[in-house]
Amino acid sequence: MDKLVLKNVTFTYNGYKPVLVDASMEALPGEVTVLVGPTGSGKSTTLMLLAGLLVPEKGSVYFGGRPIRELENYRRLVGILFQNPEDQLFNPTVFDEIAYSLRTMGLSSSEIVDRVDSISEKLGIKHLLGEYTYRLSAGQKKLVAIASILVYSPEILLLDEPSTNIDYDGLYAIDSIIQEYVGKEKIVVIATHDTSLLERYSGRVCIVRDAKIKCRDSEALSLDEIVREARLPYLSPTRCS
Numbered sequence: 001m002d003k004l005v006l007k008n009v010t011f012t013y014n015g016y017k018p019v020l021v022d023a024s025m026e027a028l029p030g031e032v033t034v035l036v037g038p039t040g041s042g043k044s045t046t047l048m049l050l051a052g053l054l055v056p057e058k059g060s061v062y063f064g065g066r067p068i069r070e071l072e073n074y075r076r077l078v079g080i081l082f083q084n085p086e087d088q089l090f091n092p093t094v095f096d097e098i099a100y101s102l103r104t105m106g107l108s109s110s111e112i113v114d115r116v117d118s119i120s121e122k123l124g125i126k127h128l129l130g131e132y133t134y135r136l137s138a139g140q141k142k143l144v145a146i147a148s149i150l151v152y153s154p155e156i157l158l159l160d161e162p163s164t165n166i167d168y169d170g171l172y173a174i175d176s177i178i179q180e181y182v183g184k185e186k187i188v189v190i191a192t193h194d195t196s197l198l199e200r201y202s203g204r205v206c207i208v209r210d211a212k213i214k215c216r217d218s219e220a221l222s223l224d225e226i227v228r229e230a231r232l233p234y235l236s237p238t239r240c241s
């Protein structure tokens with residue numbers, strides 16, 4: 001089983017206070033690893049380190065026991081959804097955006113059309129394929145960004161706040177795909193403030209706080225404990241009068 005491991009990592013953005021100091025975590029294939037933690041604690045930074053987009057100043061990230069910097073095609077194995085999807089949308093139309101990675105892989109036009117159609121259908125965005133990406137709503141941009149990753153079936157799926165701005169149907173579609181990935185023994189790591197996702201996925205919960213990452217089996221912690229420690233925006237179901 002190829003684990004994704006962040007080991008003894010220290011990371012500082014140039015000239016700022018360290019975001020992570022000697023932090024470690026593991027994500028196992030076939031389960032969802034949920035990253036939670038206070039605003040600004042380092043969840044997005046951790047995902048970027050796992051994706052190899054940021055490089056630790058100390059420590060390393062390993063996949064299948066090898067440092068990712070030694071894996072030539074590592075970027076091809078990873079699909080990362082940025083917290084702000086606008087950071088990853090750069091093609092004029094939705095179709096071009098989703099097709100982009102497949103074109104770089106040299107697939108035939110008919111295969112590209114088939115794959116783009118199939119993923120857009122699954123995510124309920126087929127009607128948007130001819131639209132300009134800059135005209136889409138925030139939730140639509142997020143679904144297009146997710147489609148542009150899923151279309152090349154990465155081995156490692158890193159999702160930063162996938163449920164923000166997404167309605168029930170969109171979330172249902174994303175959830176079905178996450179379940180599919182888990183069933184195929186792939187790695188799925190999600191950063192979120194959404195307690196409904198924590199309730200949905202059993203696996204590993206990692207709390208990013210005070211420059212450390214503390215991981216536990218999700219069964220070992222109550223939702224209340226996670227909410228308190230990770231400062232999740234959870235309000236009791238009692239209505240305010």
Ligand SMILES: Nc1ncnc2c1ncn2[C@@H]1O[C@H](COP(=O)(O)OP(=O)(O)OP(=O)(O)O)[C@@H](O)[C@H]1O
Nearest residue numbers: 013016019037038039040041042043044045046083
């Ligand atoms: N490009 C950058 N340059 C300098 N500092 C940065 C940069 N990106 C993030 N930071 C800082 O790193 C820390 C961690 O940020 P990060 O975005 O990883 O937090 P987060 O846990 O994802 O927050 P949120 O819950 O708001 O999404 C913050 O203090 C932030 O100010």
Ligand SMILES: [Mg+2]
Nearest residue numbers: 043044083160
């Ligand atoms: Mg973030």
